[in-house]
Every structure is written in C-alpha cells, then in structure tokens.
Amino acid sequence: MALYVDTAMFEEAKEALALGVVSGITTNPTLIRRTGHDEHEVFTTLASLEPRQLFIQLSGSTLEELTKHMEDIRTAFSTASVVFKITPTWPAMALCSKWHDQVDFLVTAVNTVEQAYVAEASGAKYIAVYLHRFRLRNGSWPPIEDIKALVRTRLRIMVASCHDLAEVRWALVSGFDDITLPLSTIQALLVNKDSEEDIARFDKDNLRMPRD
Secondary structure (H helix, E strand, O other), rough: EEEEOOOOOHHHHHHOOOOOOOEEOOOOHHHHHHHHOHHHHHHHHHHOOOOOEEEOOOOOOOHHHHHHHHHHHHHHHOOEEEEEEEEEOOOHHHHHHOOOOOOEEEEEEOOOOOHHHHHHHHHOEEEEEEHHHHHHHHHHOOOHHHHHHHHHHHHHEEEEEOOHHHHHHHHHHHHOOOEEEEEHHHHHOHHHHHHHHHHHHHHHHHHOOOOO
C-alpha cells in the first residue's frame, strides 16, 4: 500500500516526504485555495520536491475545458510525474478514454460499483473512495469488497478522507492499494501509549549501561 500526503502546503509536503515512507502528494482545489496562492505557484513549489507522484485535480465541466486545463499543466510541469484527478462525469470519462495511453488518471469521489466500472472501462489507473464522507452519508463502510471483485488488479483503489485512526485501521486491513492522509494523521501512525512506555524503558536502561 502506497502512502501519500494530502496537502498543498509546501512545508507540510516537505516534512512528509522526509519521513521516507511517503510516495507522493495528493492535492485538490480546496487544499490549494487554503494556501492563498494560485495553483501554478502551488504546483511549482510541490513539484520542486520531486515526489514520485503529484496528483492534480482538473477543473472544467466540458471535455474542451478539461483538456485545456490538462494541457496547460502538462506544458508547465513536463518533468513532473503528474497523475490527473478527475470526477466521475461523462466529459471526464471521455478525456480519460482519449488520453489514458499517455496520461495517468485517478477518478475521485467514487461511491458505487457502477462508477468504478466506468472508471476502469475508461482506462483510469486509480479510483479514490472518500471513506469518512461515505460513512457520514450512508452510515456504513464503502462497498470495497464489491469494487475489488470488479476491478481486481486492473486499477488501484485509493482511500481518502480518513478522519481518525479507526478509519485508517479499517482502510489498512480492508485491502486498499493506496491511502492518502494529512500530515498530522501520518505523524500519528506511530503513536501508541504502550510503545512510548517501552521506549522510555529502553532509554532509561541505555543510560545505566557502562561506558568505556
């Protein structure tokens, strides 16, 4: 399972990548707006960190608008390993069908098996399931087993919108291919009271050891 940091903040992305286990960066328009900078500036700074993958969401309601946004980004960041995030709409699926041999796509906000089917048929490489949002709306976990049975290994399933470690734990044991988390949640992955007590004992015993 690949781990990504979900942020548009340069310092957060830099700190996450320095941990050594984070494969790349996922962004979205909301995260970009919170930085107070335009998307070109945000993508330039994030690309300078040389993540293995940088996920950028395309905007537009028509095939022409989506294509223009994609081509603008490809021109500006030709050396970056960009994956384009698109929503499950027919214009976006048409874009994916046309370009998937040249560009990697992630279909985001997938909530149903039917949407996963269309994403796969269009040539997407990834789909993303919003875990916490799904639970709030439906009072249940997403249909991950049904989606996995449909797509098998033909595309990667990413889980996003994990709001606590219980949701992260469910995602980890449910067999998702990728997970994206905010920096604070990534940092909390190693937090455990029992481990902290063990570490404190190790440190105390280490101080008692004789030295040459």
